[in-house]
Amino acid sequence: MQGQAKIHIIGAGPAGASAALFLAKHGIASVIIDKASFPRDKVCGDACSGKVAWVLKKLDIPNWQEFISKNDSLASWGVKFYGTKNNELRVPFKLNYKAEAELAPGFIAKRIDFDNYLISLVKKESLIELVENCSISYFRREGKTVFFGNDKLNKHFQSDIILAADGAYSYAAKCLMSSSPLEENNALGLRAYYKGVKGLDKDGFIELHFLEELLPGYFWIFPLANGEANVGLGMKSDLVKKKRINLKELFEKVVKEHPTFKDRFEHAELIDPMKLHGLPLGGHKNISDDNILLLGDAAALIDPFTGEGIGNAMISGMLAAELLIDLVPDRNFSKEALVAYDKLVYRRLANELKLSKKMQDLTSYPWLFNFIVNKARGNKELRETISCMFENVDLRKKLSNPLFYLRVLFGS
Numbered sequence: 001m002q003g004q005a006k007i008h009i010i011g012a013g014p015a016g017a018s019a020a021l022f023l024a025k026h027g028i029a030s031v032i033i034d035k036a037s038f039p040r041d042k043v044c045g046d047a048c049s050g051k052v053a054w055v056l057k058k059l060d061i062p063n064w065q066e067f068i069s070k071n072d073s074l075a076s077w078g079v080k081f082y083g084t085k086n087n088e089l090r091v092p093f094k095l096n097y098k099a100e101a102e103l104a105p106g107f108i109a110k111r112i113d114f115d116n117y118l119i120s121l122v123k124k125e126s127l128i129e130l131v132e133n134c135s136i137s138y139f140r141r142e143g144k145t146v147f148f149g150n151d152k153l154n155k156h157f158q159s160d161i162i163l164a165a166d167g168a169y170s171y172a173a174k175c176l177m178s179s180s181p182l183e184e185n186n187a188l189g190l191r192a193y194y195k196g197v198k199g200l201d202k203d204g205f206i207e208l209h210f211l212e213e214l215l216p217g218y219f220w221i222f223p224l225a226n227g228e229a230n231v232g233l234g235m236k237s238d239l240v241k242k243k244r245i246n247l248k249e250l251f252e253k254v255v256k257e258h259p260t261f262k263d264r265f266e267h268a269e270l271i272d273p274m275k276l277h278g279l280p281l282g283g284h285k286n287i288s289d290d291n292i293l294l295l296g297d298a299a300a301l302i303d304p305f306t307g308e309g310i311g312n313a314m315i316s317g318m319l320a321a322e323l324l325i326d327l328v329p330d331r332n333f334s335k336e337a338l339v340a341y342d343k344l345v346y347r348r349l350a351n352e353l354k355l356s357k358k359m360q361d362l363t364s365y366p367w368l369f370n371f372i373v374n375k376a377r378g379n380k381e382l383r384e385t386i387s388c389m390f391e392n393v394d395l396r397k398k399l400s401n402p403l404f405y406l407r408v409l410f411g412s
């Protein structure tokens with residue numbers, strides 16, 4: 001008689017923590033291993049869309065709204081897009097919202113706090129074993145078993161199935177996937193925390209500034225609780241490499257010299273060193289293999305247009321758990337059985353990722369992008385479409401349809 005299958009999750013960020021929590025919800029035990037100890041920082045814009053709240057709700061966590069309404073989180077009611085001429089398009093996530101009376105669809109919380117909230121839920125679960133301060137430095141597959149661990153720490157594990165939730169530079173994927181992913185659509189981001197930035201939105205609208213020198217990337221200012229702000233920029237990695245751009249220098253130039261920002265940052269104070277991190281965009285072609293599933297950034301599930309990855313990471317954790325519920329009884333973790341995970345993930349996310357890629361491509365044409373921003377200021381249908389873009393894939397579909405632009409072009 002065989003014992004229960006051993007499930008190990010590498011990485012306890014949003015993807016790994018969600019997978020462990022969904023497994024526990026279905027009575028399945030797992031071990032989750034992270035090189036850091038929590039609370040730990042993660043370079044990010046810290047903006048969580050309605051998708052994150054949706055997954056928390058699915059987990060049936062009592063009082064999950066409490067984190068969102070706590071002091072270290074700021075309700076976010078929308079997004080302000082700025083074209084290359086600083087032309088503003090203010091788009092609420094919800095039409096006719098009442099900020100005082102309702103829970104906002106989005107929120108902004110430093111990842112050190114949000115990820116630690118997820119870990120606090122993990123720690124309450126008796127079916128989850130959390131191992132911190134353990135960087136996995138080797139993986140070896142032998143037959144149907146994966147051996148892995150860290151020799152220096154003298155920590156060694158063996159598993160039937162690995163959930164690789166170890167982020168953008170996934171070592172598990174490198175060691176255990178037979179196909180190496182294309183990296184042509186990766187981006188590089190820089191994040192800085194400030195206090196004293198002028199002109200932050202009172203309803204927590206996030207600001208995306210499509211500056212000519214960054215396209216198809218953008219500069220962002222996201223307001224945080226306590227009057228702080230998460231400020232940063234993201235650019236495609238191939239452009240950074242080709243043009244030999246120093247992102248820190250470019251960032252400082254934007255903040256200190258750009259006519260739109262220099263006054264707003266005049267008395268602002270940098271409260272944490274700037275940090276860089278990669279953003280794998282658009283989804284890898286293969287996200288499973290023998291004994292392994294790739295989750296979150298390890299699967300490159302970041303949205304190419306918005307840069308949003310937390311929600312998709314949590315959804316991939318949920319879908320991995322859903323599949324394992326079926327596979328655990330027979331302990332069948334062959335690639336033929338696990339490929340069902342690719343289908344589950346892409347059935348849910350492929351359209352959305354493809355459309356966002358098209359929209360990312362659109363921003364490479366500043367004149368067209370500015371035109372759309374300007375038109376949208378006077379066109380209710382377009383404004384409402386963009387309004388729901390972060391929440392509703394069907395509406396995003398409209399944005400990729402050429403007929404839609406013809407209507408905008410010749411319509412009112």
Ligand SMILES: Cc1cc2nc3c(=O)[nH]c(=O)nc-3n(C[C@H](O)[C@H](O)[C@H](O)COP(=O)(O)OP(=O)(O)OC[C@H]3O[C@@H](n4cnc5c(N)ncnc54)[C@H](O)[C@@H]3O)c2cc1C
Nearest residue numbers: 011013014015035045046047136166167189296297309310
């Ligand atoms: C500059 C920037 C801005 C962003 N802005 C936003 C935003 O505003 N909103 C949004 O939704 N998304 C944003 N993202 C994307 C978002 O940060 C990621 O999509 C998200 O963190 C993915 O979660 P994850 O759990 O897959 O990986 P991670 O959050 O990276 O977690 C991976 C975990 O694995 C651990 N780990 C790594 N290697 C090992 C190892 N060898 N052994 C053990 N543990 C290991 C790490 O310590 C970490 O805890 C941004 C990303 C960047 C870089």
